[in-house]
Amino acid sequence: MNIHTSRRNFLKGTGALFIAIPFNGPSFAQGAAAKTVDAAQVDAYLALHADGTATIYSGKVDLGTGLRAAFPQIAAEELGLPIERIKLIEGDTALTPDQGPTSGSNGIPKGGMQLRQAAATARQALIKLGAEKLGRPASELDAIDGEVRPKAGGAGVSFASLIGDKGFELKLDAKAPVRDPKTYRYVGKHVPRPDVPAKVTGQYEFMHNVEVPGMLHGRVVRPAKINASLVSVDESSVASIPGVQVVRIKNFLGVVAPDEWDAVRASRMLKATWSGGGLPVDDKGLADYVRASKQVGDEMLDERGDFNTAYAAAPKKLTAEFYWPAQSHASMGASCAIADVKDGAATIWCSSQGTHRYAKHFADMLGIPSSKTRVHYVDGAGCYGMNGHEDAAADAAFLSRAVGKPVRVQWMREDEHGLDPKGPPQVITQEAAMSEDGKILAWRTQMWCPKPTEKLPTIPLLSPAETESKQVPGIATGSLSSGGKPPYDIPNLQVQVHWLESTPLRPSHLRAPGKIGNCLAVETLMDEMALMAGKDPVAFRLDYLPDPRGREAVERVAKLFNWDTRVQPRRDGKGRGIGFTQYKGDETYVAIAMEVEVDARGRIRVTRVAATHDCGQVISPDGVRSQVEGCILQTIGRTLYEEVKFDRDHVTSRDWSTYPILTFTDLPEMKIELIDRPDQPPRGAGEAATAPVAAALANAVFDATGVRLRRVPFTAPRVKAAMAETVTKNG
């Protein structure tokens, strides 16, 4: 096991490899590609070229998450090829295998491991070819530095001469032997991300920068009331702007112009009348609405012992209700895409996390075969689930089809905040019982969340609905009910979800769906029980946490944070709290300790954070660290500030003043310790560290104030009111 504590020492130390992975940018070619994309074939993942370089093809994409360094690290390691000879192509549906969407932190655990097996299979084939050429048994050979060579030394033969550009024509062997982690040269070392230099010099080819010949600019005009029907359009209202075309398809309304600013102006000037539409509830009523809305079934996710009997008989009880609001992906950039739809074929450039899936969706909605639809992946602004990228692509496709030219659509800020599919609201209740001597006897978690539509291939988009085109209806949210189960040894347990038929705002998965709220509920309850038992929160958790890796994460974070062991809350405006999770119940372990200050106005300031993170084998330590930092900071913002506001017409939090996020003045001091286990399978790092953030924060606020916060966001007025209430109760 390796522990990476200080990033600075790490960057300075011998672990850093100062090499450059070539960065070739997104693929733009529109020509047909003669290459297999069959995910069962080695050639789908990699190609070794006659010039000694290699290309790897990934259906999973880098979202600013560092996969662009990690994938070459994995491939270079397994193949035995210098990393600087490896190029990466991502997400292009004509060139890359369909490895499913890049979501659920599965880029490395799934995509990376498929690539590892493909490369391991290729290595075996290369060694076999080399054995024939060198006239030596395969067992004496290895693949090193782009050659098959005797392990004992001596002349080798290059990959290029063995296979150069011919392709392996081999099935991926899931059992092909992989390298021993003790011999790693690239995996687990710092490899700088190849995209960073271009990003900091303004040269990076973002989706927003792409131009294709003959392209026009489009904007979609959407009604003030969600789902309203279009009654009439007054095209003369934009006649003064040169070259503007108005596109109307049923309830879909857009404008297209040669100049982008003209398209923006036209979209603002276009007069249209709409009827109907609106929402069944507003933000203030949402929590009650969730509890009261139509249910379509209950599911017992876990049951141990006999909760009801144990709870009824117990001497001490606790109950609590938690609310996590609807939140937006709130990407920094407004979603952007280009589509070129003509002659029964479509080429689409977009930043989708699931280009392969959406290629089919786009084909269906346009009524053209999937084989005639190609989607290129180009980086957008970070999306953390599914923001408006796919909607913008669909918008562009309908506009392009209507005007017969390639059309670029870039959403405006109000579109991104107002229309991106939202992380849905959740309600969670907890009931627990304890013995007189402070032992947990019974625990029940109940969750109210929308039920994802079974086998829904993709999340429905706005413009196919508006144009009444083909798409599969339903909702998708990510697995909101995961994480409701405590990671502790509880004798009598029930974890239950009440599935709701729907949710008012169109949902999608938002980073760590459901798990931040669920962990808040679980870890707040643990804290309350610790106090009831007269135990320090860290010690109490360790009493009930059986998993040795989990225990290590908690013990290490206490040390890293310099945890102040104590039973009673300080209540003097400053406090510390802890949260722990094993992500999705069986993945990455994260423990977070946090220090906060709360002032008399209810304003919370997070001053210090310590985190331990065990995702098994670490491929890119600095990449993991960057993700952990991002998870922590983004989630502090989600917990303190973020809630989608809406009235009965539409979303009203449509800019950064009405939907505030964390800023530099909120930045706490952070210490992160990565627990690297090279012999364990790698797990995801893109989301896990979000989960205990709200819990650690709420527990720290309790220590500081004696107030339990159970309704997110923890805004100053809400905290102030809760403090006043506690004083009244106690006074």
Added chain:
Amino acid sequence: MPAITVTVNGSARTLDIRDPEKPLLYALRNDLGLKGAKYGCGLGQCGACTVLVDGEPVRSCVTPAASMAGRKITTIEGLGTVEKPHKVQAAFIAEQAAQCGYCTNGMVMTSAALLERNAKPSVAQVKDALAQNLCRCGTHDRIVSAVVRASGGSRG
């Protein structure tokens, strides 16, 4: 076509001001092909569109191009390149201070302007200078480290 002349990254350029309200951001990106500055909000709230006008950071999304006659504009492309990065850019690379990188233009430009005013800012001054620049990915800590590094300091 009504037009004005400005200096962009050291060269005289002509900007079309047919619509007097057209923001500088659109002129830079679409008319001059300088796409380093990004559209984030169009409202002056996020900083993604920041450029320097006579050395001061300005939000190009809410600055009419028509108001720029005779001014000196520096965009991120004029600051440095991958081969010859400005010290702020070099520090961002060293600290790997970008995730998605969409906010990065604003971070780099605002930080470069800060270091012109204050060669050795404290961590608190860096945070203050960047307080109106938003980053959704949570890259803040590295950005602060990068600015401190660019100033020749260390966060310890």
